[in-house]
Amino acid sequence: MAKVIAILALPGVQLLDVAGPLDVFSQANLESGATPYRCRIIGTTPGPIRSSSGARLYADASVRDAAERFDTVLVAGAPHATSAELNPATMDWMRRAAGSARRYGSVCTGAFILAHSGLLQGRRVTTHWASAEALAEAYPDLKVEEDAIYIRDGKVRTSAGVTAGLDLALALVEEDLGRDIARRVASQLVMYFKRPGGQLQFSRHGESSLGGRSVLQETQRWVMANLALPHSVKTLAAHAGKSPRHFARLFSAEVGITPAAWLERARIGAARLLLEEDGQAPKQVAARVGFTSVDTLRRAFVKHVGITPAEYRKRFHI
Secondary structure, three states: OOEEEEEEEOOOOOHHHHHHHHHHHHHHHHHHOOOOEEEEEEEOOOOEEEOOOOOEEEOOEEOOOOOOOOOEEEEOOOOOHHHOOOOHHHHHHHHHHHHHOOEEEEOOOHHHHHHHOOOOOOOEEOOOHHHHHHHHHHOOOOEEOOOOOEEEEOOEEEEOOOOHHHHHHHHHHHHHHOHHHHHHHHHHOOOOOOOOOOHHHHOOOOOOOOOOOHHHHHHHHHHHHOOOOOOOHHHHHHHHOOOHHHHHHHHHHHHOOOHHHHHHHHHHHHHHHHHHHHOOOHHHHHHHHOOOOHHHHHHHHHHHHOOOHHHHHHOOOO
C-alpha cells in the first residue's frame, strides 16, 4: 500500500517547503515503477492557501476534515512561523496526526509550529540557521543543532531552511526504498545525494558588525580597513587610547563579545568575501585578512562556516 504523506501548509507558507518534498516523493514514484507514495496537502481551513510568494496552493483537505491516518506528517515553514498563532483545530489535528503516524517532522521554520504543539519536547532538532537561536531560546528543552541539514531523532525528522526540505525528503525515500532509488531521484532532480557540509556555509549569522560607543566603532572601522596587521587587544586598546584591561572590559560589555572573538569574525567575514568575489587561493586570503598561516585560516573557517576555505571557494568558482 502507498505511504500517505501529509504536508501541513499554513497561510503564507514558503512555497518551496511544500513543492520541494512533493517533487522528491513524486520522482520516487517514477523511479520505483510503482506508487510507494501518495501526497496530500493539508490546509488550516478549506480552500486555496496563499503562499509567501503570492502563488496559491490548493489543499486536498483541511485540518477539520483530514481524518485519515498518515504514514508521515510534515509541517512546512513560513516567514511568520516563528510567531504564528495556531487555532485549536490545527493544534489538535497535528497532535492526532503525528501521534498515529510512523514519523513526523518539519521543514525549515515549521519546527516552531511543531514545538508549539509540544511534539518536539526533548528532541534533537534543526531549523533555518537564522531562526535556530530563536528556537533554542523559545524552547529551552530542545537540543537545537544550527549547522545540521536534517536530523533524525526517533520518530522526528527536522530539516534546515527551504531547499533542505529536498534533502529531508530524499533521506525519507532512502529510509523507505533504499539507497539506489534515492540516488536515482537525486540524479533526476540534479541535487546532491548527500549535501557536503552543513547549513552554516550559507549563514551570515554571527558576522562582525559595528557596536558600542563611538570610540569602539572607530577602532572597529580601523581594524576592518587594516585586517592584515597583527592585531591584538593591546594594539586595539592603544588605538582607542585606553589600557588593554579597560578596553577589553568595555568592548565585551558594549559589543557583547570579546575583542579577540570579534576580530576573528571580522577576518572570517573578509575571507568569505575574497573567496566569493575574487576566487583567491586560501593562502593568499589568509595573508590578506591577517591569519598567520593558511592552517590557522582553515581551522577558524571550519569553526565558523562548517567547511574548508577551499571547499567554500568551489561554490563560487569552477
